[in-house]
Amino acid sequence: MPNIKPVSDLRNYNEVLKDIAVGEPVFLTKNGRGRYVIIDMADYQKQEATLKLLSKLGEAEKVIETGEQWLTSDDVKKELGL
Incomplete structure (x- = not known):
């Protein structure tokens, strides 16, 4: 309640x-x-993390819808210097 x-x-x-x-x-x-x-502060922090994640997921959906170039795993490793 x-x-x-x-x-x-x-x-x-x-x-x-x-x-x-x-x-x-x-x-x-x-x-x-x-x-x-x-x-409670823990609830606030959890909400903030959830909103951030949802924002990132929304950005990813836009990339998928627009058909922007995807990076291969080799491209990601190369950009990260691995």
Whole structure:
């Protein structure tokens, strides 16, 4: 069940921070509507890595669609100096 609190609870932020755990963000509302999310640093880093990977996959799909030249494994080794 999501942990939802009004943003005014941040006056006593230590209590709000106690409720944050990996995989369990705290959702803050303002005027009865969702406004902010506080997440654990590990979750944040995982999200950032996932977004970066998805971006790279999107770039790869564009290369495939446009038919740009692919590198052979020998070309990659040569560029890396192996």
